[in-house]
Amino acid sequence: xxxxxxxxxxxxxxxxxxxxxxxxxxxxxxxxxxxxxxxxxxxxxxxxxxxxxxxxxxxxxxxxxxxxxxxxxxxxxxxxxxxxxxxxxxxxxxxxxxxxxxxxxxxxxxxxxxxxxxxxxxxxxxxxxxxxxxxxxxxxxxxxxxxxxxxxxxxxxxxxxxxxxxxxxxxxxxxxxxxxxxxxxxxxxxxxxxxxxxxxxxxxxxxxxxxxxxxxxxxxxxxxxxxxxxxxxxxxxxxxxxxxxxxxxxxxxxxxxxxxxxxxxxxxxxxxxxxxxxxxxxxxxxxxxxxxxxxxxxxxxxxxxxxxxxxxxxxxxxxxxxxxxxxxxxxxxxxxxxxxxxxxxxxxxxxxxxxxxxxxxxxxxxxxxxxxxxxxxxxxxxxxxxxxxxxxxxxxxxxxxxxxxxxxxxxxxxxxxxxx
Amino acid sequence: xxxxxxxxxxxxxxxxxxxxxxxxxxxxxxxxxxxxxxxxxxxxxxxxxxxxxxxxxxxxxxxxxxxxxxxxxxxxxxxxxxxxxxxxxxxxxxxxxxxxxxxxxxxxxxxxxxxxxxxxxxxxxxxxxxxxxxxxxxxxxxxxxxxxxxxxxxxxxxxxxxxxxxxxxxxxxxxxxxxxxxxxxxxxxxxxxxxxxxxxxxxxxxxxxxxxxxxxxxxxxxxxxxxxxxxxxxxxxxxxxxxxxxxxxxxxxxxxxxxxxxxxxxxxxxxxxxxxxxxxxxxxxxxxxxxxxxxxxxxxxxxxxxxxxxxxxxxxxxxxxxxxxxxxxxxxxxxxxxxxxxxxxxxxxxxxxxxxxxxxxxxxxxxxxxxxxxxxxxxxxxxxxxxxxxxxxxxxxxxxxxxxxxxxxxxxxxxxxxxx
Numbered sequence: 001x002x003x004x005x006x007x008x009x010x011x012x013x014x015x016x017x018x019x020x021x022x023x024x025x026x027x028x029x030x031x032x033x034x035x036x037x038x039x040x041x042x043x044x045x046x047x048x049x050x051x052x053x054x055x056x057x058x059x060x061x062x063x064x065x066x067x068x069x070x071x072x073x074x075x076x077x078x079x080x081x082x083x084x085x086x087x088x089x090x091x092x093x094x095x096x097x098x099x100x101x102x103x104x105x106x107x108x109x110x111x112x113x114x115x116x117x118x119x120x121x122x123x124x125x126x127x128x129x130x131x132x133x134x135x136x137x138x139x140x141x142x143x144x145x146x147x148x149x150x151x152x153x154x155x156x157x158x159x160x161x162x163x164x165x166x167x168x169x170x171x172x173x174x175x176x177x178x179x180x181x182x183x184x185x186x187x188x189x190x191x192x193x194x195x196x197x198x199x200x201x202x203x204x205x206x207x208x209x210x211x212x213x214x215x216x217x218x219x220x221x222x223x224x225x226x227x228x229x230x231x232x233x234x235x236x237x238x239x240x241x242x243x244x245x246x247x248x249x250x251x252x253x254x255x256x257x258x259x260x261x262x263x264x265x266x267x268x269x270x271x272x273x274x275x276x277x278x279x280x281x282x283x284x285x286x287x288x289x290x291x292x293x294x295x296x297x298x299x300x301x302x303x304x305x306x307x308x309x310x311x312x313x314x315x316x317x318x319x320x321x322x323x324x325x326x327x328x329x330x331x332x333x334x335x336x337x338x339x340x341x342x343x344x345x346x347x348x349x350x351x352x353x354x355x356x357x358x359x360x361x362x363x364x365x366x367x368x369x370x371x372x373x374x375x376x377x378x379x380x381x382x383x384x385x386x387x388x389x390x391x392x393x394x395x396x397x398x399x400x401x402x403x404x405x406x407x408x409x410x411x412x413x414x415x416x417x418x419x420x
Numbered sequence: 421x422x423x424x425x426x427x428x429x430x431x432x433x434x435x436x437x438x439x440x441x442x443x444x445x446x447x448x449x450x451x452x453x454x455x456x457x458x459x460x461x462x463x464x465x466x467x468x469x470x471x472x473x474x475x476x477x478x479x480x481x482x483x484x485x486x487x488x489x490x491x492x493x494x495x496x497x498x499x500x501x502x503x504x505x506x507x508x509x510x511x512x513x514x515x516x517x518x519x520x521x522x523x524x525x526x527x528x529x530x531x532x533x534x535x536x537x538x539x540x541x542x543x544x545x546x547x548x549x550x551x552x553x554x555x556x557x558x559x560x561x562x563x564x565x566x567x568x569x570x571x572x573x574x575x576x577x578x579x580x581x582x583x584x585x586x587x588x589x590x591x592x593x594x595x596x597x598x599x600x601x602x603x604x605x606x607x608x609x610x611x612x613x614x615x616x617x618x619x620x621x622x623x624x625x626x627x628x629x630x631x632x633x634x635x636x637x638x639x640x641x642x643x644x645x646x647x648x649x650x651x652x653x654x655x656x657x658x659x660x661x662x663x664x665x666x667x668x669x670x671x672x673x674x675x676x677x678x679x680x681x682x683x684x685x686x687x688x689x690x691x692x693x694x695x696x697x698x699x700x701x702x703x704x705x706x707x708x709x710x711x712x713x714x715x716x717x718x719x720x721x722x723x724x725x726x727x728x729x730x731x732x733x734x735x736x737x738x739x740x741x742x743x744x745x746x747x748x749x750x751x752x753x754x755x756x757x758x759x760x761x762x763x764x765x766x767x768x769x770x771x772x773x774x775x776x777x778x779x780x781x782x783x784x785x786x787x788x789x790x791x792x793x794x795x796x797x798x799x800x801x802x803x804x805x806x807x808x809x810x811x812x813x814x815x816x817x818x819x820x821x822x823x824x825x826x827x828x829x830x831x832x833x834x835x836x837x838x839x840x
Binding site: 013014015016017018019020021022023025026027028029030031033038039040041042043044045047051055058073074075076077110117119120137158159160183185187194195196197199200206214215216217218219227229262281282284287288289290291292293295296297299300301302305306307308309310311312313315316319320349350351363364365366394395396397398399401 | 433434435436437438439440441442443445446447448449450451453458459460461462463464465466467471475478493494495496497530537539540557578579580603605607614615616617619620626634635636637638639647649682701702704707708709710711712713715716717719720721722725726727728729730731732733735736739740769770771783784785786814815816817818819821
């Protein structure tokens with residue numbers, strides 16, 4: 001079995017007061033998993049000397065690889081570099097190649113037109129007991145320290161700099177240095193069945209799983225992702241075994257499965273549109289452009305997404321999207337009649353094969369006695385059909401917007417897959 | 421000084437393979453900070469018995485309050501409840517009030533129309549050595565264990581359930597039980613000045629700070645947030661002291677300050693629009709609705725946001741947004757001339773006081789020899805003026821979209837604040 005495992009330490013007070021959400025750890029975990037390195041633990045500590053020191057002690061007792069991000073900037077709250085220097089018993093020295101790189105960045109990339117300050121030059125000082133890993137995209141270099149059989153990688157906290165260093169330098173280094181095992185995940189998404197019901201259906205399947213193959217349930221309001229994970233030495237065997245069980249799992253949930261990939265709903269929509277060579281647009285009210293943002297977050301979406309009319313106000317619904325004034329007045333903006341007209345007009349004005357329309361009350365304001373916060377009407381059109389659906393979400397504004405978008409995409413997928 | 425501190429333990433393999441981004445910890449940290457409880461560390465561990473056990477041992481040696489989220493679901497990968505039961509030396513017993521609540525949820529909220537399965541009933545089993553904290557919004561109750569002067573709170577991982585439990589039950593309980601200190605943060609946002617330059621300007625200010633008052637730099641592509649944090653016993657004193665230093669800081673960066681609140685740019689835009697009693701709309705190409713999503717993510721935005729035309733394709737630019745065909749053909753969609761027409765037409769069609777338009781190449785595809793990935797033209801209009809700006813981002817699609825939106829909002833704020 002694989003004995004290499006990793007801990008990720010992220011440094012920064014902003015993580016402990018909730019000012020910033022840590023996305024670096026998730027990215028690093030995925031990248032390391034892909035080359036067969038399991039993550040043991042993730043830990044976030046503040047910009048405090050003793051706490052970083054203690055985390056280094058603890059994590060290196062548990063894992064062979066320690067990844068440290070953050071605290072490498074040029075200001076006084078950035079203490080990672082002097083701390084690591086002391087922790088590993090070295091001293092700071094000016095690193096000429098890093099200095100040249102900092103000079104190059106200031107002259108050609110940042111184009112500040114100013115000479116380097118002492119503070120900028122300090123960015124090129126590094127502990128004399130580490131291996132420097134060049135950071136093409138920023139001034140703070142990556143550093144590799146070794147102690148008692150553990151490798152410690154210090155990386156900048158700026159996401160694209162950290163990602164560049166991992167992809168170009170650290171991943172190849174790890175693959176060269178260690179004989180890594182294989183970790184494979186297979187994920188599928190179901191809709192319209194609860195977690196408990198799904199678990200009942202999979203009782204026998206779970207019993208059939210070998211001990212090192214795990215099944216996880218990831219529920220999310222009416223949708224449940226199921227994930228199989230297998231960790232082993234031989235990549236071919238790991239792949240063959242997990243694929244067999246994944247096929248069994250797919251067969252057991254075929255009637256409720258939306259996709260057999262680990263992808264968001266907007267990627268499923270995109271894939272079907274490409275297969276069908278069809279186009280899409282939206283007319284959004286309460287989601288305020290979030291559905292079109294999701295669709296266009298997928299690379300290559302310009303080949304099937306045409307555009308949207310975000311008709312937030314009554315006026316735009318009537319004057320730009322041409323919803324009938326009588327319909328608006330008679331039924332109100334949050335009604336089946338209005339989303340029906342919205343979706344029809346969107347499909348016509350944007351000349352698309354499919355369209356999505358939503359109108360609702362996301363909160364905290366805007367509720368009426370018969371339409372509480374969370375009330376949403378949605379409509380999808382295409383294949384000479386319109387499907388409408390009313391839903392009611394019980395969450396805060398942000399979550400209501402997310403769930404409205406997800407359920408509208410789900411409704412569209414059902415329409416697109418409907419062969420009748 | 422405050423001696424109460426907290427550790428947050430989040431449980432779930434999905435956190436260690438990077439499948440899910442942990443937003444719960446950030447929310448909890450903010451909520452606890454607000455009542456004067458500092459977070460010592462945050463740690464994520466997998467669904468593994470030994471690792472959860474070890475984390476409980478370690479964190480309770482460091483902190484007095486331990487918050488544990490996740491692993492309370494009804495499926496076999498959820499092991500938190502039996503583990504805690506054993507860790508604290510209790511046994512599982514059926515808790516009648518929880519059972520009644522589960523029955524109520526299934527009948528009136530989830531409306532499944534099915535009798536409770538054995539698995540659902542198991543949700544109402546709890547360790548006999550904990551205090552049950554009712555979870556109004558879900559089936560898994562919160563649990564409070566006490567050991568060696570530490571309080572351990574176990575909470576569900578579903579964000580709105582965790583938030584409900586914290587707000588309604590745990591925060592009041594903590595405030596009643598402990599004499600809590602005060603933690604205050606003050607954050608401002610600057611634009612157009614680099615982190616190093618800003619630090620040079622603040623050298624004397626940093627020297628003037630009392631030892632327990634910390635200054636943090638949070639840089640983000642051309643914008644830097646500055647945060648002061650002060651931790652103390654007496655809320656009145658803490659507030660008075662931090663406010664004094666914050667006023668000093670504001671005076672030092674007045675020329676580059678965008679806001680003196682910890683808020684996103686779309687909230688600044690919203691505030692100015694409300695003050696000026698003016699309205700806004702957008703015409704977006706490359707951001708695909710993301711700018712209008714940001715604007716409408718602010719509660720109450722319906723009083724100033726009218727709508728948008730997301731003109732992703734040439735056709736929509738020409739036929740719906742009425743950009744001149746000759747302009748499109750002569751200069752191309754990513755050009756100053758086109759965004760100028762886009763912003764004018766948006767303001768006219770949507771009848772708004774201000775408008776934003778963007779057109780660019782977000783990647784990975786779509787580049788041309790003279791327009792590499794990351795090239796963006798943006799325009800803002802209002803107060804009888806149009807400002808255009810060309811930018812070039814060097815990141816991935818997602819980040820390019822985010823930075824385009826942020827910089828377009830920034831350009832608008834500059835236009836809105838321009839008194840000439």
